[in-house]
Amino acid sequence: MNVESYKPAGAEGSVPLKECPMKCKIRCSATSHKKPCNFYCNYCCKRCLCVPSGTVGNxxxxxxxxxxxxxxGKPKCP
Incomplete structure (x- = not known):
């Protein structure tokens, strides 16, 4: 494994672009507002290549x- 390209799970740049929808589906699974949550989560994932673990926090x-x-000035990403 190339140590320089290693990113721990959850670290910025650790999520390949194609995995954003699945990571956001998990992130937004506990909310009753799934459509806006997924929209903004995917927007943020595509910019940062990262989705925090769990459904809230982190x-x-x-x-x-x-x-x-x-x-x-409010958080854009769920």
Whole structure:
């Protein structure tokens, strides 16, 4: 294994672009607002190549994902 290309699970750049939909489906599985959750999760995943583990929280695993904000300064990513 190439150590330089290794990214721990959840780390930024650890999610290949093609895996964003599946990772976001898991991330949004516990919400009743699945459509907007999946939309924004996929947007954030494509920008950051990272989705935090679990269905809520753990955003410290993905600083890029965590730092994307709306115009109002609220978190953009679920």
């Amino acid at each position: 955003k410290e695993e993905c600083p890029c994902y965590n730092n994307l904000k709306t115009q109002d």
